[in-house]
Amino acid sequence: MCMSKKEVFSIMMYVFVIKQVRKNKGISVNQLSKKTKLSPAYIKDLEGNRKYNPTMKTLGIIADALSVNVKDLFYTKLDIDELKEELDARIEMHGIHSPEVLEVSRVIDLLMNLIFKPRELKK
Numbered sequence: 001m002c003m004s005k006k007e008v009f010s011i012m013m014y015v016f017v018i019k020q021v022r023k024n025k026g027i028s029v030n031q032l033s034k035k036t037k038l039s040p041a042y043i044k045d046l047e048g049n050r051k052y053n054p055t056m057k058t059l060g061i062i063a064d065a066l067s068v069n070v071k072d073l074f075y076t077k078l079d080i081d082e083l084k085e086e087l088d089a090r091i092e093m094h095g096i097h098s099p100e101v102l103e104v105s106r107v108i109d110l111l112m113n114l115i116f117k118p119r120e121l122k123k
Contacts, residue, residue, distance in 0.1 A: 018073055019047035021066050035065035084108050 022032055029047075033040040038058070046054060046062075056070070063070040087108070091101060 018043070018062060018066075021068055021072060022047075025066055027066065032062070032065055036061045038062070 022029070027035075029040045029043050032038075032043055036043070038061070043062075044050075059070050059073055063073055066073075084105075087105065091105065
């Protein structure tokens, strides 16, 4: 299955850790569903990264139900750095050099630079 660049960007921009946060708090999918009024299927799709573009309102509802800040639902720069290193190692180990894989690697680099680039102060 080939994904468009738009789909790749969507996936990379919404890498969630909802499942880990939910499990760490001892909350089931059904309990989160009741707290958020979102269907269990929708929550499972978010956790499995099958729903790529939830609204900030939806993320806020989930964060409130989990008693965390919305930013806690995203991987940190350190997490993404580690994932990128693992991806690069696996690409090298398996000799994968298809254009799609290399493009995903470039997209990750680009997004990391956009997301985590220190903001310049305006004079």
